[in-house]
Amino acid sequence: AQKVTQAQTEISVVEKEDVTLDCVYETRDTTYYLFWYKQPPSGELVFLIRRNSFDEQNEISGRYSWNFQKSTSSFNFTITASQVVDSAVYFCALSDPILTGGGNKLTFGTGTQLKVEL
């Protein structure tokens, strides 16, 4: 079975601090996809990144960066110089197409509530 663990329930930081959100996943397959979504207080889910299991290159997008390590089954998300607007719940998710017969079911972690204060 597939599983996503986000052990950090809530993180509070002061603006301009760097913060890393942890994500650990479990899957028996070699082909899978990992995602991060942001859910601001308004409630919608905003797509941030997709990574496939064959691409272990780290990615940077502005203040956001992602560290994918297959050896530890982790896909961590770092926000550099955090801002108040980054306050949201962040979800890590896993798609295992083999397990779902070719579909794209997302298994979500429980989310990490990030609070950025002035």
Add this chain to the structure above:
Amino acid sequence: DSGVTQTPKHLITATGQRVTLRCSPRSGDLSVYWYQQSLDQGLQFLIQYYNGEERAKGNILERFSAQQFPDLHSELNLSSLELGDSALYFCASSVGGTGRNEQFFGPGTRLTVL
């Protein structure tokens, strides 16, 4: 704005009733997904359709059913509603039907069962 639309935004109903949630995917997307978000269960996958056909199914209750129409919009029908069905229901869409395609979520329908 993801381009995925959901109606209604809010729905308040009573136990035992039946409701229909509607979703229009982004232009060009062939796959539609339904998810339920509640405090105790978190974000749970319900079902996926691709170009009108069911592609993947999660732990969707028998009281719930969905379909995707030829114009690609989708409806989620919830019947014999119980208090525990109160949740935020999201629709998402993607171009293709596999994990190679990121899913874009609509704003959700908040269902309250009294």
